Amino acid sequence: MFIFEAVEALESYFPLSLQESWDNSGFQILFNEHPLKGILLALDIRFETVIEAIENDCNLIISHHPLFLQALKNFDYKFYPENVLYMATKNEISIYAAHTSLDVAPSGLNYYLCQKLSLKNFHMVDQLKPVFIGEIETEQSFNDFILYVKKTFNIPILKYVLAHNRQIKKVAICSGSCADYIYKLKNFDIDVFITGDLKHHSAIFAQENSINVIDATHFYTEIDSRDILFEHLWKLGVKLIKSNNDYIPWLYI
Structure with missing residues (x-):
C-alpha cells in the first residue's frame, strides 16, 4: 500500500x-x-x-x-x-x-463525543456546524452534570459558567475552540454548552444570557480524535500507533 x-x-x-x-x-x-x-x-x-x-x-x-x-x-x-x-x-x-x-463529519469527533456522553436524539445544527445538540437520558443538577463530564472525559480540572440553576436536559457540544458559538446558541433551547477555550467576554455573555457553559478544554475535547482515526483505519491492515507525545501544554497549581 x-x-x-x-x-x-x-x-x-x-x-x-x-x-x-x-x-x-x-x-x-x-x-x-x-x-x-x-x-x-x-x-x-x-x-x-x-x-x-x-x-x-x-x-x-x-x-x-x-x-x-x-x-x-x-x-x-x-x-x-x-x-x-x-x-x-x-x-x-x-x-x-x-x-x-473530522469535526464536521457524520461519524466524526463531535458525533463521537455525543456518544461518549450517552446523549439521546443528538444531531448537528445545520446553521452552526459542527455544533451538536442532544439530551441526557435523565435530568440532573448542573453540579452533577459537571462531575459526569469531568469523569467521562477524564479531565483533571475544568472551569465552568453558572448562569442558571435549572435541571440539565438539553446539551450543546462542540470540541476545541468553539466557544464563540455561544453568541448564536442564545437563540436555541439548551441547558448547557460544552466546549473549550472559553474567553472572558464570552463567559460574561453566557452569564448575562442564562447559558451554563462547561469549558472541558481544547485538549480533552479533542484527544479522542486519535481513537476515531484508529477505528476508521485499522481495516487497512497496516501498522497503526497512537502517539505517546500528546499532552496538554500547560500545568495547574
Missing part, C-alpha cells in the same frame, strides 16, 4: 470538502509515491512526534491539528514549527491533518 492510498481511504470518511474555508486540513508534507510502512496517529505534531514516528518506522503521521494554519513567511529550522517540517522532510515522513473535516 502507498501513502496516498491510505489517505484516500481516510478521506472516504472525512472528505476535505467538509473542512472550513480557513482550515488547512490535508497534506502538510507529502511523499506521494512512497510505500506505507506505518502510521502514527496524533492530536498535535510536536518535534517529539516526528522522533516517535522515526523510532517506530512510521513514514506517515496523521494528526487532528494541522502543523500550521497560515503560510510560513520565513524558515528557521531550529524553532517550532519549522523544526518539525525540517526533521520530517529530512526523514521522508509525510504529514496529513484531518481537522475540521
Whole structure:
C-alpha cells in the first residue's frame, strides 16, 4: 500500500470538502509515491512526534491539528514549527491533518463525543456546524452534570459558567475552540454548552444570557480524535500507533 492510498481511504470518511474555508486540513508534507510502512496517529505534531514516528518506522503521521494554519513567511529550522517540517522532510515522513473535516463529519469527533456522553436524539445544527445538540437520558443538577463530564472525559480540572440553576436536559457540544458559538446558541433551547477555550467576554455573555457553559478544554475535547482515526483505519491492515507525545501544554497549581 502507498501513502496516498491510505489517505484516500481516510478521506472516504472525512472528505476535505467538509473542512472550513480557513482550515488547512490535508497534506502538510507529502511523499506521494512512497510505500506505507506505518502510521502514527496524533492530536498535535510536536518535534517529539516526528522522533516517535522515526523510532517506530512510521513514514506517515496523521494528526487532528494541522502543523500550521497560515503560510510560513520565513524558515528557521531550529524553532517550532519549522523544526518539525525540517526533521520530517529530512526523514521522508509525510504529514496529513484531518481537522475540521473530522469535526464536521457524520461519524466524526463531535458525533463521537455525543456518544461518549450517552446523549439521546443528538444531531448537528445545520446553521452552526459542527455544533451538536442532544439530551441526557435523565435530568440532573448542573453540579452533577459537571462531575459526569469531568469523569467521562477524564479531565483533571475544568472551569465552568453558572448562569442558571435549572435541571440539565438539553446539551450543546462542540470540541476545541468553539466557544464563540455561544453568541448564536442564545437563540436555541439548551441547558448547557460544552466546549473549550472559553474567553472572558464570552463567559460574561453566557452569564448575562442564562447559558451554563462547561469549558472541558481544547485538549480533552479533542484527544479522542486519535481513537476515531484508529477505528476508521485499522481495516487497512497496516501498522497503526497512537502517539505517546500528546499532552496538554500547560500545568495547574
